[in-house]
Amino acid sequence: MMRLWVATATVLALCQGCGAVPGRTPEPEAAQEAVSRQLLVMVREQSLPHYRPGPLSWPEYGGNSGHALRVARSLGRDYGFELLSDWSMPALAVRCFLVQVPDGESPAGLAARLARDPRVESAQPQQVFRVARAMDAPVSLPLGTQRVYLAALHRLATGRDIRVAQIDSGVDTEHPDLRRQLAQARNFVDGSRFQPEVHGTAVAGIIVAKPDHDSGMTGVAPGARLLPLRACWEAGAGDTAVCTSFTLAKALQFALNQRVRVINLSLTGPRDRLLERLIERAVSDGITVVSALDATEPGFPGTHPDVVAVVADGKTAPAGAVVAPGLDVVTTTPGAGWGFFSGSSFAAANVSGVAALLLQVSPGLSPSQVRELLRQHTQASSAGPGLLDACAALAEAARAAAQSCRPGRAAGAVPPRASAS
C-alpha cells in the first residue's frame, strides 16, 4: 500500500514574498486580560420565524430579536452589566450577548447568579483560544520540488464540491493558489476587517490550494470549496493568533447555515460549553468537525468525543487521535508566498482535506463514520505506526460507496474492515 504523506504538497515555483503580514494587537496576554471580565449570556429567542407586517418586512421575518434584547437590557439593569455585542444563534434557539462584568463583581460569581435567573438560558465566561504556532521559516524551494504522493490520491478524489469551513485567522484570498478555491469569506472579529494572516493562509493552502497555471502548490482537496471564516486575529508578530468563545461561536453558527460538510478548527483552548453545544449541533447535522490536539495545550475542542482530534506526527498521541503529518509542512503564506510550518494545526488541515476526499467518494458517510475511518487507518496503518494512511481510508470509503449500490444496503454504510490494507 502506498505510503502517504498528505501533509506536504507539490511546489512548482520559487517562494516569493514569504514575509508575514503585520500583526494585530492585542497580544494574547492582553486578549486574555480583556476577556477575563466578559461573560456570554444566552437568552432564548422566543419567537419562531413567522409573518410580521411592519416597515421592515425583511430581515425581521427571520427572527425576532426584540424579545431577547429586552430581556438582556432588563438583566443588565438588574445585575449592573453592560451589553457589548450580541449574535443570534438559531442552532441553539438563543441570542448570545457579550457583556462586561462591572467593577468589583466576580465574573464567575456573576455567571453563577445569572445561570440561576429563569430569564437566562445559560451563562458562561468568555474564554481565549489560540491557534498553534505558525511559521517555522520562509522557504525558497528549488523549482520542481516534489515531496508528495497526492497525485495517487487525486486519481480517486479531489474533494470535488465538498464545502469546508475553516475557522481561523484571515486567509489571503488573493493568493494565486487560493483565490479560485474559496466560496465566501467572512469576518467575525469586531473592530477589524477580514485580512490576510499567516496561520489562516497556511491552513487554507494545505486543505485546498491549487496551482495557478504552471506554478504553485496542490493542497489535499483541491476540488473542495473553502469558506474562510475569520474568528481569530494575529497577536504580536504573526507567530500566533487568538480567538474568543464569542468569535468562534459566531463563526460556528454561520458555518452551520452554509451546507458545509467539514469544519476545520486548527486551534485549542479551555473547554467551553457554548462551543461544545454548537459542535454537537454541527455533528448532528452531518458535519465532520476536525480539530488540532496539542498535548501542551488545554486541548479543547480536540478533546470533545464527537471531534476528529488530530496530532502532528512525532508528538505523543492520546488514544483515539488521528496522527497526520505536521512537521515542516510546506504551504501558502500571505503575499503569494510559501513557507514551512510545523504543528498540529497543519496536521488537522491535512485531515480536513482527507475528510473532504472521503465525503466525495462516499457522500453518505456520517461524521462518526468519517471519524472511525480516519482512526482505523491511523491505528493500524501500513504507513507506519500511528500515521494516517489516507489512501487506505479513501479506498475503504470508495468500497463502502460501491457496496451501498447493492440491493439491501444502506447508503453510506461502512462495512467492517477486513484487514489493514
Next chain:
Amino acid sequence: MLSDYRFRGISLSDRRPALQGWASYDHPSGLYAGALVSTISIYGLDPELSAEAYGGYAYALSPRAALDVTVSRYFYPESSVQGSYDFNDFSFGASLDRVNARVHYSGDYFGRGDQAVYVEFNAALPLSDRLSLVGHFGELARSGGTTAPPPPRFQADAKIGLVWTVAGFALEFSVVGTDVPSNQCPLPNQSCAPGVVLAVSREF
C-alpha cells in the same frame, strides 16, 4: 417612519411619508398575534388610519426551517361611494434561514369581490454583522370583482434594499416597483410607479 408606504408594491400613502406603529406577541407554543396601524393617504386626501390585525401559528421543522399559517384582517377608511375596503387574508409561509415563500388568499380583495392569490418570495443576505441585502418578489393574480375598469389580472412587484441595524434602530433603503401600467393603477399620482423607500424603525 417611512418615506412611502408600499403595499404589494403600490403606494398607499400617495408617495408621501407615513407613520406606523405595531405590536406583536409571541407565545412559546408558536402562537402569535399582532397589529399594525399605519397612516395612509390616497386621492390626495388628508392622512387617515388603516390597520392590520393578525394571528397565527408557527411550527419549527428544524432550527433552520419553519412553517406558519396566518389570518389577517385589514381595515381601511370607508368610502361613502365605494363602501368598505376591509378584507381578510389567509396565508401560509415556509422559511429556511433567511429565505421564505408565502402564499396569500383573499376571497374579497380590498372589499371589491375579487378572489386574489398572492405569492411572494423574500430573502435577506447578511453582508456584515449589521448590514443585510434584502429582496422581495411578489405576483398577484385575481379574478371576478366589481372594480371598474377592471385591474390587471396579474401584477408583479419587487423590492431590493439594504437594512442596517444599529443601536436598536433599523434603517432600510429600498427600491420598490410594480409592473402595473399607470393607466391601470388603482390609485392615482403614479402610485404604481417605481420608487425609493426610506424607513426607520425602532423596536421596544
